[in-house]
Amino acid sequence: MIVPGEVWLVGAGPGDPYLLTRKAERLLQAATVVFYDALVGPGVLALIPTDVRLIPVGKRSGRHSKDQKTIDALIVDAALAGESVVRLKGGDPAIFARASEEIEACRAAGVRVRICPGITAASAAAADLGLSLTLRGLARRLTFVTAHTKKGQTVALDWEALADPQATLAVYMGQAAAGEVAAGLIGAGLSPATPVALVENASLPDGGHFLTRLDLLPLAARTALGDGPALILIGEALGGGRANVSAVEAELHAGEVE
Ligand code: SAH
Secondary structure, X not given: OOOOOOEEEEEOEOOOHHHOOHHHHHHXXXXXXXXXXXXXXXXXXXXXXXXXXXXXOOOOOOOOOOOHHHHHXXXXXXXXXXXXXXXXXXXXXXXXXXXXXXXXXXXXXXXXXXXXXXXXHHHHHHHHHOOOOOEOOOEOEEEEEEOOOOOOOOOOOOHHHHOOOOEEEEEEOOOOOHHHHXXXXXXXXXXXXXXXXXXXXXXXXXXXXXXXXXXXXXXXXHHOOOOOOEEEEEOHHHHOOHHHHHHHHHHHHHHHHO
16 A cells, blocks of 8 residues: 555544544554654554554653754655655644655655545544534534644634634644634634634544633633643534524514514
8 A cells, every 4th residue: 555665645534443444444453653743642552463563752831852954854664675664643634734744754755645634623522522513504614723823822813714704724733822712713703602612632532522602712822721632613613503593593583573
């Protein structure tokens, strides 16, 4: 399945090994070396045969173990040495996962690189919450955004563009910047009562979620979360759209009475 000398960027999904694709599992079995991130769940790593070399290159905020250039060089060198390389990333490799640097490094070295998608955190979080990220007529847009910043910098996001009452926002790496996210969106006109869900360790047995509203997001992000990866979801869809649905219904009924 993997040709020696080739690199596959493989999505490990949100953590639950049953959410790994069958293709990803096959690639992990066919690899000779796997470079994996800190967010890859232990249940997924346990599926990798013991004769495959497993190399952690994980990054978690504030605890960078290898910088991106080092990781690029490691995977390229392994491929050039004739290994069948899997670069295993949490969630989907094409979403906030620095895939483009690795793809470019491979191509620049003449190494063939391919991608196996994975289930991204937003999909896993919606599944844990038991709700839909889009709602017909009410949440027509789904935006994936990262609020990650370098230490000491502020979040440079276009709040006017993001403060859309008909959108659902999935904020990756947003816990530290939750205050800025809430202030930015409210400042740009989004209602302080907009429903918010915080989902930690989505898909995993120790996962949990907390439902709140936009003006209380900063407090919730400080107090309701542990140290697992967490996603912030913002928008009417997180309230099941109930507030708006009843407003729409009230209008309809008012029309009937007249
Ligand atoms: N490529 C990944 C995202 C990597 S960025 C994906 O597609 O999911 C890392 C961020 O993803 C974390 O800070 C967190 O916001 C989110 N994340 C990853 N796994 C998660 C999980 N199991 N539960 C909740 N959020 C998660």
